[in-house]
Amino acid sequence: MSEEHVIIIGNGISGITVARHIRKLSDKKITVISNESNYFFSRTALMYIYMGHMKFENTKPYEDWFWEKNNIELKLGSVQSVDALSKTVCLGNDESISYDKLIIASGSKPIKIGWPGQDLIGVQGFYHLEDLHALEKNAPDNIKCKRAVIVGGGLIGIELAEMLQSRHIPVTLLVRENSFWNTTLTDGESAMLNRHITAQGIDLRLGVSLKEIHGDNLGNVKSVTILETKEEIQCNLVALTIGVTPNVDFLADSTIAINRGVLTNRYFETSVKDIYAIGDCAEQQLPIENRNTIEATWYTGRIMGQTLANTICGNKTEYNPGHWFNSAKFMDIEYQTYGIVNVQPAENHSHFYWKHDDDTMSLTFEYNKNSGEFQGINSLGIRLRHEVIDRWLNEKRDLEYVLHHLNKANFDAEFSRKYEKEIFNLYKSKVEL
Numbered sequence: 001m002s003e004e005h006v007i008i009i010g011n012g013i014s015g016i017t018v019a020r021h022i023r024k025l026s027d028k029k030i031t032v033i034s035n036e037s038n039y040f041f042s043r044t045a046l047m048y049i050y051m052g053h054m055k056f057e058n059t060k061p062y063e064d065w066f067w068e069k070n071n072i073e074l075k076l077g078s079v080q081s082v083d084a085l086s087k088t089v090c091l092g093n094d095e096s097i098s099y100d101k102l103i104i105a106s107g108s109k110p111i112k113i114g115w116p117g118q119d120l121i122g123v124q125g126f127y128h129l130e131d132l133h134a135l136e137k138n139a140p141d142n143i144k145c146k147r148a149v150i151v152g153g154g155l156i157g158i159e160l161a162e163m164l165q166s167r168h169i170p171v172t173l174l175v176r177e178n179s180f181w182n183t184t185l186t187d188g189e190s191a192m193l194n195r196h197i198t199a200q201g202i203d204l205r206l207g208v209s210l211k212e213i214h215g216d217n218l219g220n221v222k223s224v225t226i227l228e229t230k231e232e233i234q235c236n237l238v239a240l241t242i243g244v245t246p247n248v249d250f251l252a253d254s255t256i257a258i259n260r261g262v263l264t265n266r267y268f269e270t271s272v273k274d275i276y277a278i279g280d281c282a283e284q285q286l287p288i289e290n291r292n293t294i295e296a297t298w299y300t301g302r303i304m305g306q307t308l309a310n311t312i313c314g315n316k317t318e319y320n321p322g323h324w325f326n327s328a329k330f331m332d333i334e335y336q337t338y339g340i341v342n343v344q345p346a347e348n349h350s351h352f353y354w355k356h357d358d359d360t361m362s363l364t365f366e367y368n369k370n371s372g373e374f375q376g377i378n379s380l381g382i383r384l385r386h387e388v389i390d391r392w393l394n395e396k397r398d399l400e401y402v403l404h405h406l407n408k409a410n411f412d413a414e415f416s417r418k419y420e421k422e423i424f425n426l427y428k429s430k431v432e433l
């Protein structure tokens with residue numbers, strides 16, 4: 001009997017991880033289809049190509065021969081539709097391929113909300129490889145691009161600001177909220193980032209939104225107007241980075257149940273037998289504890305891929321992502337978050353916040369006011385050891401224990417020597433008040 005054919009739509013971290021793990025566990029025929037690139041590359045490293053720190057070749061974690069050697073077929077093509085009845089995927093060139101099992105790992109796409117002028121030349125998002133190429137064209141230097149306006153105060157917007165600044169292109173960043181990323185960060189953290197971003201020379205505008213993008217008579221962007229102030233800002237690039245949404249339009253005519261993303265249970269099974277979805281495009285039907293139903297991060301994409309490979313290979317395995325983790329960078333300030341840290345502490349929880357005098361480092365701990373149990377931590381400007389924080393969360397340590405042993409979680413011995421006592425004493429002084 002010939003081996004089952006598994007087709008994977010998408011060669012991002014989720015699709016590639018599931019492919020590699022299925023190969024480790026079985027001889028199944030595996031085809032990975034991507035409309036973006038021949039080979040898997042690290043999306044999170046795209047910024048470094050523009051900044052000149054890396055070449056595209058360096059963003060590929062595997063050598064090109066790896067795939068043939070491991071008998072994983074890579075196919076460049078765009079899946080236009082899925083016919084669940086005949087178990088085929090249809091590609092643009094009228095080609096159809098049959099599958100026994102189909103894994104949808106089609107990722108995200110930037111949100112566009114229909115602004116006037118959003119299709120002008122020089123207006124773009126930043127997600128796919130083609131967006132990097134567009135950026136090279138739209139903003140090669142500060143002669144062609146005299147100012148860039150970035151719309152949206154999220155992780156991708158701030159990366160773009162750093163990228164453009166590396167080529168000395170002045171940047172205006174429009175943020176709808178009154179403080180940078182205050183939908184996720186606490187007030188103190190968000191305020192520290194406002195100061196940091198401004199100090200880096202970014203023209204940060206808070207509490208404003210884009211009204212309209214204007215073009216010249218050649219169809220190139222020339223300015224934007226701000227809704228609240230009516231101000232017109234001259235610019236040659238408008239980057240729309242207000243967020244991403246699951247990339248699932250091509251599934252509209254399939255019978256697969258979709259809400260915002262492809263709906264799945266905890267085994268990543270969709271509403272249709274033998275079709276699964278993972279990564280940014282997947283949406284859990286029921287939230288897992290306090291997590292979002294769509295998790296658009298690199299780290300969770302990898303866990304989902306690894307988990308689903310077990311199920312595909314006969315060992316049905318539930319998604320159990322463990323404690324929430326994410327990391328990012330805001331210009332020079334690294335950010336990590338572990339476990340639960342709400343913008344405002346949850347009921348019965350409290351925050352303990354420490355910030356360095358130099359305004360580049362802070363720690364926010366969330367803990368249970370009654371039991372003292374440590375719930376999670378946000379760090380800015382300080383890199384923590386994942387395995388140690390994870391262990392403390394598993395062991396349900398109390399905050400005092402965590403503060404006492406902070407040096408075990410810190411990569412920077414110098415930091416530990418200098419500040420951990422100060423942090424602990426600050427906590428004690430607050431508790432004793």
Ligand SMILES: Cc1cc2nc3c(=O)[nH]c(=O)nc-3n(C[C@H](O)[C@H](O)[C@H](O)COP(=O)(O)OP(=O)(O)OC[C@H]3O[C@@H](n4cnc5c(N)ncnc54)[C@H](O)[C@@H]3O)c2cc1C
Nearest residue numbers: 010012013014034035036078079106107279280296297298
């Ligand atoms: C600039 C940037 C920086 C980021 N930084 C971080 C970070 O620091 N930390 C973090 O956790 N996350 C970060 N992310 C998010 C992270 O990259 C995503 O969560 C992750 O890449 C999602 O992986 P995925 O495999 O689910 O989807 P994707 O990486 O989006 O891959 C999906 C692939 O499927 C292809 N595809 C889609 N539809 C079709 C179709 N119909 N036919 C064929 N192919 C199709 C797409 O073109 C794409 O190649 C960042 C994202 C960006 C854009």
